[in-house]
Amino acid sequence: MASGVWIPLDRGRRQIRLAHLAPSKILDDQPSLSLHIVSLDENPHYEALSYVWGDPKVTAPIQIRSVQGKSTTTNATIPSSNHSSCLSVAQALNPEDSQSFVTELARYTINSDVHQAQGSKSNDASEVHALDWPVTTNLEAAMRYLRHEFTERVLWIDAVCIDQSNIEERNHQVPLMKAIYSNAEVVRVWLGSPTTGSDDAIALLNEVGQGVLLQEARLHDRPVDDNDLRSTIELMTRAWWDRTWVQQELLLAKRAVLSCGFSSFEWSNMPSANRFNSVVGSAMKSLRFDEYILDDFIDSFDAYMRIQNMTEIHGQGTEDEDFVLIMAHGRLCQNADERDSVYGFLGLMNDNIASRIKPDYNMSVGNVFQDAATQLTRCSQSLILFSLTQYIAKESRSTPTWIPSWNALSGPEVLEEWSNRSRRLIQHDHFSSCAEHNLKFEVVNKIISKLFGAQFDRVRSTGSDLAPCDPTSAEVLEIHQAWQLLWNLEADHDLRYVAGGNASEAYWRTLINDIYKGIGESRRRCQIGDHKAYLEWIDELENSTTAYWDSDLANSFHISYSEACSGRRFFITKKGYFGIGPAELEEGDEIYILAGGKHPFALRPSLGPQPDTFELVGDCYVHGIMDGEAVSDQSRSRKNIGDEECEELPSRQSLDLDLPLQNFHDVFIV
Numbered sequence: 077m078a079s080g081v082w083i084p085l086d087r088g089r090r091q092i093r094l095a096h097l098a099p100s101k102i103l104d105d106q107p108s109l110s111l112h113i114v115s116l117d118e119n120p121h122y123e124a125l126s127y128v129w130g131d132p133k134v135t136a137p138i139q140i141r142s143v144q145g146k147s148t149t150t151n152a153t154i155p156s157s158n159h160s161s162c163l164s165v166a167q168a169l170n171p172e173d174s175q176s177f178v179t180e181l182a183r184y185t186i187n188s189d190v191h192q193a194q195g196s197k198s199n200d201a202s203e204v205h206a207l208d209w210p211v212t213t214n215l216e217a218a219m220r221y222l223r224h225e226f227t228e229r230v231l232w233i234d235a236v237c238i239d240q241s242n243i244e245e246r247n248h249q250v251p252l253m254k255a256i257y258s259n260a261e262v263v264r265v266w267l268g269s270p271t272t273g274s275d276d277a278i279a280l281l282n283e284v285g286q287g288v289l290l291q292e293a294r295l296h297d298r299p300v301d302d303n304d305l306r307s308t309i310e311l312m313t314r315a316w317w318d319r320t321w322v323q324q325e326l327l328l329a330k331r332a333v334l335s336c337g338f339s340s341f342e343w344s345n346m347p348s349a350n351r352f353n354s355v356v357g358s359a360m361k362s363l364r365f366d367e368y369i370l371d372d373f374i375d376s377f378d379a380y381m382r383i384q385n386m387t388e389i390h391g392q393g394t395e396d397e398d399f400v401l402i403m404a405h406g407r408l409c410q411n412a413d414e415r416d417s418v419y420g421f422l423g424l425m426n427d428n429i430a431s432r433i434k435p436d437y438n439m440s441v442g443n444v445f446q447d448a449a450t451q452l453t454r455c456s457q458s459l460i461l462f463s464l465t466q467y468i469a470k471e472s473r474s475t476p477t478w479i480p481s482w483n484a485l486s487g488p489e490v491l492e493e494w495s496n497r498s499r500r501l502i503q504h505d506h507f508s509s510c511a512e513h514n515l516k517f518e519v520v521n522k523i524i525s526k527l528f529g530a531q532f533d534r535v536r537s538t539g540s541d542l543a544p545c546d547p548t549s550a551e552v553l554e555i556h557q558a559w560q561l562l563w564n565l566e567a568d569h570d571l572r573y574v575a576g577g578n579a580s581e582a583y584w585r586t587l588i589n590d591i592y593k594g595i596g597e598s599r600r601r602c603q604i605g606d607h608k609a610y611l612e613w614i615d616e617l618e619n620s621t622t623a624y625w626d627s628d629l630a631n632s633f634h635i636s637y638s639e640a641c642s643g644r645r646f647f648i649t650k651k652g653y654f655g656i657g658p659a660e661l662e663e664g665d666e667i668y669i670l671a672g673g674k675h676p677f678a679l680r681p682s683l684g685p686q687p688d689t690f691e692l693v694g695d696c697y698v699h700g701i702m703d704g705e706a707v708s709d710q711s712r713s714r715k716n717i718g719d720e721e722c723e724e725l726p727s728r729q730s731l732d733l734d735l736p737l738q739n740f741h742d743v744f745i746v
Contacts, residue, residue, distance in 0.1 A: 081142040081205045082239035083113060087248050090116040092256060093237040097219055097229040107219035108139040111237065116255050122230040124260035125222075126325040126332075128268075128315045129235060129412065130214035138216055140236060141206040211235055218266040221337055231264070232256055243437050250435040253321075254328060254423035263329035267314050270337030273307030278339045280308050284352065285345040290359040302369050309369075309376040311336065317379035320411040320420040320484075323386050323402070328423055349384055350596075352377060382408060399425050400452055400460050403482060404498040408491055410484045414441045417482035418448045429455045441483075442475045449479045450519055457515045459527075459673040460504050463695040464497070467660040470682075470691070477692040478525040478745040496642035503591050503639075506601055507674045511704030513740070515672025521685065525745040529670035532706050533649040533698075535663055535678065537562055542645060542659050552637075553617040556587075559646040563654070574652035575700025582699050584610040586646070586654040588636040589697040595628050609633040640697070653701070658694030665693055669707055670743065676701065679745070686744040 085091040091113055098108040114120040215235055223229055239245045257263055276295050283293040283300075293300045316322065326332055332343035347355065356374050359365060365373075382405055389401055403421055411417060419435045432451040439447070453461050464480035475481070485494055516528035539562060541555045565571070565580055573582040585602050592606045593599045609629035616630045625631035644656050649667060657665075657678050665678045668690075676698050679690035 081111070081140055081207060081209075082242070083111075083142055085113060085245065085248075086115075090252060090255070092116060092232065092249070092252065094120060094122050095231045095233050095236055097223045097231055099224045099226050099228060101225045103220055105220075106137065106139060107216060107223065108141070109219070109236070110141040110143050112143050116252065116259060119259070120230075122232055122260060123262045123264045124232045124257050124325070124329075125218065125234075125264050125266060126316070126322060127218055127266035128214055128319055130212035130315075132212060134213050135210035136213050136216040137208040137210055138219060138236075139206060140209045209236070214266075214268060217269045221269070222264065222266070222335065232260065246437055247435045250419050251422060251430065253324060254430075257325050257328040257423065258330070261330065263325055263332040265316065265326075265332060265334040265343070267311065267316050267334055267336040270339065271307075271310065273303065274311055274336050275339050276304055277307040277311040278334075278336060278341050280304055281311075281347075282341055282345055284355050285347045287347075287351050287355065289355055289362075291362040291364040302366050305365060305369050305373045309372050312376040312380060315410070317383075318408075318410045320406060320409040320416050323383060323406060323409070324421060324423040326383060327387055346380065349381055352381075379408075399429055400456060400464070401498065401501045403448075403452075404464055404494075404501055407482055407485055407494060408498075413437070414483055415439070415444045417484065418444055442479075445482055446475060446479050446523070448482075453515075453517055457672065458504075459515065459517075459670055459675075459677075460501065462673065462677065462692060463501060463504070463675065465692055465694060467658060467691070467693045476523050476525065476746055493643035496639050499639045500589070502599060503589060504674055506591060506599070507702045508704050509676050509698075509702050509706065510669055510671055510673050511708045513669075513671035513707060517672065520744070523746070524684070524686070524689075527670050527672075527743045527745065528740055529668045529673075529677075529743045530707070530739040530741065531666050532669050532676060532701065533651050533653060533667040535647050535657075535661060535665045535667065536650045537648050537663060538657075538661055539646040542643065549617050549620060552634075556614075556617070559583075562646065562648055573654075573700070575705070579654075581607070582654050586656060586697065586699045587640065588633065589640040589656060590699065590702065591636060591640065592632065593636050593639075594632045597632075606633075613637070647696075649698070653698050655696050655698040657696040660693055661696075662693075666690070667696065667698060668743065669701075671740065679743070682746055684744055684746050686742075688741060689744045689746055692745050 082093075085093070092115075093111045093113055095109045096112060098110075100107075212235075215233070222231075238249050279295050280293065280300060283295075284290070290300055290305075295304060326343065329343070333340050334343060356370070359370060386402055386405055389405075399421070402424055403418070406417060406421055409417075409420075411420060415435075415437060418433065422430050422433060422435065425433075429451060432455065433448055436444070449461055453459065461480060462478060465477060466481065467477060485491055513528070516526075518526045520526050539555070539559045541558050547555070560583070563571070563579060563583065565583055571579040573579045575582070584607065587610075588602070590602045591599050592602050592609070610633055612627045612630040613633040616625060616627060620626060625634060640656055643659055645659060645661050647655050647657050647661055649655065653667075655667070655676075661678055662680070665680050667676050668679050670677055673695075675695040678693040678696050680693050682689050682691045
């Protein structure tokens with residue numbers, strides 16, 4: 077950036093810059109700020125701004141002054157920035173738009189040799205450097221609306237407080253984000269400029285947050301109508317809600333305040349998930365609002381609910397595996413730099429992980445993802461991260477199959493499938509297919525994952541239909557019937573299952589990964605009584621004519637089914653085991669038990685420099701071996717699941733399931 081304005085920071089003292097936003101009573105006045113260097117160790121007073129940069133090609137000028145010393149001075153001149161400085165910052169912000177950014181910047185700086193900054197003299201005179209600097213219009217608008225009328229407002233704003241053209245400084249400042257946002261007195265969220273109805277939308281959010289029913293809420297002494305719902309939809313679907321850095325900025329905040337224009341409200345006043353569901357459920361029954369608008373209103377809170385889920389996960393503790401789940405949710409967010417899909421969550425990680433993943437914007441995206449996958453696997457001492465992989469054919473992929481992509485996703489079908497995949501991670505602790513075999517993991521030849529495991533079985537057949545992400549009742553029924561035909565369950569409901577019990581029970585348990593979630597309940601392992609929910613689900617699939625589930629049990633089973641099967645395939649192994657696996661699963665894929673893996677994994681033989689080299693297809697649910705039955709010396713039983721004691725698994729006498737330790741060997745994943 078321009079020489080003299082972004083004065084180098086002392087990294088040893090944890091220094092940052094703070095923007096002192098000059099006051100103004102006139103909205104149209106050009107925003108002006110001065111940059112002051114402080115140390116976080118001195119506990120400075122400031123607010124941290126959370127916002128979306130916006131289109132880098134659409135900019136407006138602000139005045140930036142840099143103060144060298146503890147206080148400001150009056151008049152000084154500096155050389156304006158040169159073209160190479162402009163180009164470097166533009167490329168740092170968005171390489172594709174660098175030339176457009178340079179053109180905008182040139183409008184304000186290139187044509188002048190010096191820029192005169194004026195102010196009032198303070199007690200301790202220091203040299204001041206100043207220039208007009210283009211920022212995105214969203215940030216410029218934030219400064220106009222958020223500045224005070226008579227006093228300076230002290231803010232930390234990433235776009236101006238970090239020298240974005242200095243890669244080393246960016247690498248140094250990103251690990252400080254946790255301290256910056258957690259030490260801020262307030263995290264000020266900027267949703268954007270006001271629009272028609274945005275003030276009413278904020279008022280309605282406050283009402284909903286207090287549990288006021290939509291059909292009973294009043295705004296300006298009038299009842300809430302469809303237009304108010306539309307205004308709230310517009311507010312709740314603004315770009316800020318899908319931003320990667322939002323998660324960290326909110327979860328670390330002592331206090332967060334959301335602002336839109338001059339209106340604002342406390343984040344703590346936003347409705348909880350239970351309260352929101354209660355409010356919209358009552359609104360649906362009231363028939364007061366247009367059905368389609370109400371559906372859009374409910375959908376507009378998806379990003380907010382994702383943040384709430386993040387908050388819940390983060391608040392449960394600092395287990396290393398939790399951060400894999402947080403980053404899985406993060407893939408539903410958007411960012412300008414794909415490396416921020418990892419770096420944007422470092423502030424939520426404990427020191428054990430954060431100290432291993434060093435931000436480096438000189439690294440390629442693929443190398444950043446591989447480094448994160450390696451460190452997260454080592455820290456979690458499990459293979460939970462492997463559950464986030466997506467198999468891609470060799471000719472199309474750019475990274476090994478064991479490294480998940482954290483690139484942002486888009487499209488409703490893709491987002492819904494990934495949401496269900498993220499929810500399946502919550503089931504992780506319910507299983508232990510590897511029993512007591514601890515993780516053995518290392519990276520060889522820089523890209524090959526070396527593990528320890530044993531082959532259990534091989535895929536014999538797969539369902540021809542893939543469970544859609546948002547299926548109709550007719551589609552679900554068609555898939556259900558096609559999958560049943562694989563084992564001919566319709567012909568013989570008393571058919572015995574290979575691991576004990578009858579095949580019909582094994583089938584319905586497999587459909588939900590043996591995990592049931594009742595309405596308002598936590599996920600738990602299935603119990604015999606849950607069979608009633610399956611029967612009611614089938615009955616409604618076959619006979620219901622409405623778009624909604626009449627039975628709470630059927631609804632609960634369908635939610636559990638969607639989480640387990642969304643974007644997945646039913647399969648049967650050569651030994652006769654039922655399973656649910658990734659969409660890319662094929663006949664002949666091998667089912668492996670891997671040390672440190674709570675799920676079995678589907679592997680596909682591949683050519684490689686080592687014997688026993690495979691591609692990772694994905695994790696699987698295989699009914700009858702999810703509690704270590706395949707590798708333990710003694711039959712394991714499930715007890716104390718949730719608040720109730722559950723039935724023991726059927727005896728495995730005469731079943732040759734055990735994989736003795738000597739059958740385990742090195743397994744290489746490319």
